[in-house]
Amino acid sequence: MKNKKISTAVIRRLPRYYRYLGDLLDAGIVRISSQDLSARMGITASQIRQDLNNFGCFGQQGYGYNVEILYDEVKHILGLDKEYKIILIGCGNFGQAIANYPNFSKRGFVFSAIFDNNSEMIGQSLAGLEIMDVEDLEDYLAENSVDIAALAVPDHAAANLGKILVNAGVKGIWNFSNSDLRLPENAIVENVCLSDSLMTLSYKINEDDILKRVVRDVW
Amino acid sequence: MKNKKISTAVIRRLPRYYRYLGDLLDAGIVRISSQDLSARMGITASQIRQDLNNFGCFGQQGYGYNVEILYDEVKHILGLDKEYKIILIGCGNFGQAIANYPNFSKRGFVFSAIFDNNSEMIGQSLAGLEIMDVEDLEDYLAENSVDIAALAVPDHAAANLGKILVNAGVKGIWNFSNSDLRLPENAIVENVCLSDSLMTLSYKINEDDILKRVVRDVW
Numbered sequence: 461m462k463n464k465k466i467s468t469a470v471i472r473r474l475p476r477y478y479r480y481l482g483d484l485l486d487a488g489i490v491r492i493s494s495q496d497l498s499a500r501m502g503i504t505a506s507q508i509r510q511d512l513n514n515f516g517c518f519g520q521q522g523y524g525y526n527v528e529i530l531y532d533e534v535k536h537i538l539g540l541d542k543e544y545k546i547i548l549i550g551c552g553n554f555g556q557a558i559a560n561y562p563n564f565s566k567r568g569f570v571f572s573a574i575f576d577n578n579s580e581m582i583g584q585s586l587a588g589l590e591i592m593d594v595e596d597l598e599d600y601l602a603e604n605s606v607d608i609a610a611l612a613v614p615d616h617a618a619a620n621l622g623k624i625l626v627n628a629g630v631k632g633i634w635n636f637s638n639s640d641l642r643l644p645e646n647a648i649v650e651n652v653c654l655s656d657s658l659m660t661l662s663y664k665i666n667e668d669d670i671l672k673r674v675v676r677d678v679w
Numbered sequence: 680m681k682n683k684k685i686s687t688a689v690i691r692r693l694p695r696y697y698r699y700l701g702d703l704l705d706a707g708i709v710r711i712s713s714q715d716l717s718a719r720m721g722i723t724a725s726q727i728r729q730d731l732n733n734f735g736c737f738g739q740q741g742y743g744y745n746v747e748i749l750y751d752e753v754k755h756i757l758g759l760d761k762e763y764k765i766i767l768i769g770c771g772n773f774g775q776a777i778a779n780y781p782n783f784s785k786r787g788f789v790f791s792a793i794f795d796n797n798s799e800m801i802g803q804s805l806a807g808l809e810i811m812d813v814e815d816l817e818d819y820l821a822e823n824s825v826d827i828a829a830l831a832v833p834d835h836a837a838a839n840l841g842k843i844l845v846n847a848g849v850k851g852i853w854n855f856s857n858s859d860l861r862l863p864e865n866a867i868v869e870n871v872c873l874s875d876s877l878m879t880l881s882y883k884i885n886e887d888d889i890l891k892r893v894v895r896d897v898w
Contacts, residue, residue: 466890469688471882475875476859502859515889538878539885553776560772563857563874569881608880632884634877638698638782640721650880652873655782656694658853659757661827661869662788663690665851666758670734671685 470511474538476501477511481531493524543568545605546634549621550612551576551584551591554636558610559587569608573600577617597621601628608632615639622649689730693757695720696730700750712743762787764824765853768840769831770795770803770810773855777829778806788827792819796836816840820847827851834858841868 480501484492498505512518512530515537519525535541546569548559558564559571574586575594582593592600601624609625611618611633618637625633632648635641638655663670699720703711717724731737731749734756738744754760765788767778777783778790793805794813801812811819820843828844830837830852837856844852851867854860857874882889 466886471879472875474882475872475878478878479857479875537882537885537889539881539889540878542881542885544881544884553772553779557772557776558873561873564877567874567878569877607884608877632880634880640695648880648883650876650883652871652876653694654777654780654871655786656691656698657869657871658783658788658827659694659697659759659786660690661851661853661867662758662761662763663693663756664867664869665763665826666756666761667685670756670758 466514470514473503473511474534477508478531478534478538478540481527481534484527485531489527491524491526494519497525540567543570544607545570545572546608546610547571547573547575547600547606547630548586548610548612549575549594549597550610550614550617550636551578551581551586552612555610555612556586558612558636559589572604572606575600594621598624598628601625601630606630608634610634610636611641612636622647685733689733692722692730693753696727697750697753697757697759700746700753703746704750708746710743710745713738716744759786762789763826764789764791765827765829766790766792766794766819766825766849767805767829767831768794768813768816769829769833769855770797770800770805771831774829774831775805777831777855778808791823791825794819813840817843817847820844820849825849827853829853829855830860831855841866 480497494505494508497508501508509519515533518530518533548555548571551559551574559574565571571587571589573592574589575592575597576582577594581591584591607630609630611621613621615637618635618639619641622633622635622641622643626643626647632650633641635649635651638653640651641649643649699716713724713727716727720727728738734752737749737752765783767774767790770778770793778793790806790808792811793808794811794816795801796813800810803810825847826849828849830840832840834856837854837858838860841852841854841860841862845862845866851869852860854868854870857872859870860868862868
């Protein structure tokens with residue numbers, strides 16, 4: 461039987477469940493009903509039950525969820541019970557911000573190498589690692605296993621690097637450029653496109669006016 | 680008649696349409712069929728037609744889309760035919776990266792003030808602006824109209840600042856912290872949660888194994 465695919469919307473809610481369950485755990489709360497979790501997260505209780513049922517049955521009628529068990533399950537579902545080797549390519553403002561972010565290593569994402577093409581950066585230290593020449597990336601990938609590559613390079617450089625990474629067997633690409641990488645369909649890419657995000661925000665600010673115009677045009 | 684709400688998935692595709700149409704325009708392409716656009720974007724042609732029909736009828740049977748007209752329409756839908764005043768709160772690595780990002784002002788998002796609470800940062804220059812004391816934020820908001828606030832502060836500081844911004848009438852909050860701001864339901868917030876994004880990537884890397892386990896457990 462083929463695995464059914466989980467919808468993107470559900471997947472994007474999983475890290476939020478993980479964060480909220482972590483907070484509950486830190487607060488010493490042992491169990492929680494889907495209604496309570498619903499009120500905290502601003503998601504309906506039935507949505508929570510549906511989301512979690514995609515991965516098995518974790519709740520018990522009349523008891524709710526055991527916080528620690530559910531936390532561990534969501535942690536496992538998100539693959540956070542393993543360690544990941546990340547490399548960073550691109551040490552501009554964003555690259556530096558990503559490399560210095562303290563939360564990632566706490567969650568098991570550990571930077572193992574950092575690359576740039578700027579001769580003034582190469583050899584410098586960033587987040588405890590010596591910045592390597594991106595010319596040496598393919599040699600590095602041939603000799604070292606890498607789980608994730610954070611790609612924080614200018615748009616025009618992203619596509620070619622994406623191909624090199626996928627060909628070398630890097631499992632996932634965390635793409636901070638503003639261009640869609642054209643990669644084989646099975647390549648795993650997570651885009652953080654800040655331009656798109658800002659445009660989404662300006663859409664939301666204008667949504668009421670836009671939709672009023674549509675209604676007026678149509679009726 | 681009440682405006683129908685557009686689904687989040689559609690909204691998140693709009694900036695991508697805008698980017699692809701901009702590229703077509705730059706390449707001098709005058710018209711494009713939904714099939715052609717589909718092949719370039721990796722979205723089905725019927726999805727494209729459905730998405731755009733939410734905002735009116737832009738294509739013509741047998742002709743396709745006029746690139747320039749559609750580009751202008753999507754630009755308008757995204758609210759990109761206006762200028763937005765942004766303030767930045769938080770000048771750490773991410774704040775600096777956001778302030779120095781060249782694409783935003785090109786799209787009409789112009790930084791008008793920058794704040795931090797670190798006395799060593801206050802008075803320094805960032806992206807051509809003098810960093811102000813966050814203590815002066817409320818005074819500034821009382822005297823200046825602000826469309827968008829980029830919130831790049833530590834998690835524990837985000838919630839309170841979010842309330843101040845919404846109360847002062849800031850239209851949209853671009854939240855880079857890892858906490859969900861608890862704001863009135865009509866507040867407009869766009870979250871860029873890098874931790875969530877990285878967890879989503881690790882989910883995708885592990886998805887096949889996770890779903891195999893679910894199938895095994897259930898059958």
